[in-house]
Amino acid sequence: MADPCVVGLDVGGSHSRAVLATVDGRTLGTGHAGGGNPTVLGAAAAVANIVAALRAALGDVPGERVGACVVGLAGVSTLMADPKAPRVLEQAWADAGLTCPVPVVSDVTVSFAAGTPAPDGTLLVSGTGAVAARMRDRLPARFSDGYGWLLGDEGSGFWIGRQAARAAIAAADGRRPMAHLATAVLARLLDQRSEQEAESGDPTPTAAHPSAPVHPAATGALPPAASIGEGFTLRGRKRAAELVRAVTAQPTVALAGLAPLVMAAYELGDPAAVRIVAEAAQALVESLATLAPAPGEPVVLGGSVLVSRSPVFQAVAAAIGRRWPDSPVGLAADGAAGAAWLAARRLLGAEAAAAGHAVFTGANHQFAEFS
Structure with missing residues (x-):
């Protein structure tokens, strides 16, 4: 039988992405589908998109060849609160041919893993939504913001887009x-x-x-x-x-789709765009400061607004360099790759998997210190 492979999924409110890889980090397939956040879409539609991304990544590879799979899911608590969810998920994995256990964790967990192999640190995400999390043993121990578009998510892509529409x-x-x-x-x-x-x-x-x-x-x-x-x-x-x-x-x-217009207008010196970028960065840094990043522990930045190295990213990274100069900064460029690395860790063990982290995630190109 061929060597086992691993699958990682990063499932958000707008997009779902899956990665099929060898245990040493070589990508074999990828899959994309619509959002899989059950809070936004409902459980049935969310699971359908998750499975669509998974099937696309597997391609012709039989599901039984997958030795480990980890799913990072936005809204995981909502899904698991549905008493039907475990059975629906088990059936979905079986229909895809998976025979291995499939732990479903927070998307925060896989984003942090995508940016660092370290077990402890802090994560700041600004994508469609925004949240900061203190991580302990790769699990979120404390959160700041992440309350959704209506009452929170300050500095997120949606927040930026709404400010643009108001302007x-x-x-x-x-x-x-x-x-x-x-x-x-x-x-x-x-x-x-x-x-x-x-x-x-x-x-x-x-x-x-x-x-x-x-x-x-x-x-x-x-x-x-x-x-x-x-x-x-x-x-x-x-x-x-x-x-x-x-x-x-x-x-x-x-409205999150308007965020790129703000970044483009910022480069032209548009006063409204300059103000929105500054306010977004300030809100994100304040959310991070609530969690008091520890000296020497990494700060991982995730979500499209930050990973794109936008003007908001530049302002946030500069502020981190000033306020927490001893904290290395990493980019969580691909949460699905982080999930795949966590899956490989389940097969290989902690020490062997740590050595391959950069191959899975490209983190050796992402870490930097900013001043």
Whole structure:
């Protein structure tokens, strides 16, 4: 029989990713699917996406060849509170051909493992949501924030996107100057809304009707301030109201998709974007400070806002360098790889697995100290 392999899954609110690897860290397959957070999607839809990512990673490899599998899941407590969940999961693993035990842990656990082989340290995540966690023996011992988009997640991609939409509304109705960020947000959301209405056959005119010229910001480019207003027919409060309707017509967490526009506008010196980046970084650092990172222990940064090395990452990393200069900083670039490494650790033992951590996660390229 062929040597055993391992599988790791990182399941979040927006995306699920699976990695199939050899026990020494060579990737054999990957799989992607929609979000698997049961708090957001419900248990049935969440499990379906988890299994879809798993099957895609396995490909033609029989499930019985998998010697160990670890699943990191956002909303794990919600799923496990469902009395039907254990049976549903067991059936899902069996349907995929797995014969090994499949522990389901917090996505925080696999993110931390993706950034360091150390058992203790602190994790700060800013993706769609945001949370900080003090880690002990690779398990979260204490949290800061992570309360969801409505009441918390300050500094997250959603939080940044919501601030961007608010800035665009304020510019549209004249309370703030119309500049790069507001233009890009208006174009992105109003052009998107007009496309949806065109597909549905709704002839209601919008600020970016299909017959109007397409604004450059709709493609992600940020035009010079002098071109602001081209392609739009609504003005003032009417335009702001149209933007509100466009936002409320989307799933709530879709606002996180505006975060890249903030980063692009920041590079152009847009005042609103500069303020949003600074406030996001401050909120994240304050969340981290609540947990008081210990000298010498790693601080791992995860989530798309930070892993992308965005302006928010730069500000957060600089603050960590100033406030906790003895703490090495690692990037959790791939939570699924961290989960796969944890699975390999179950097969190989702690010492052998530690030597292969960098192969699984690329962490030897991610650690750095910032000042």
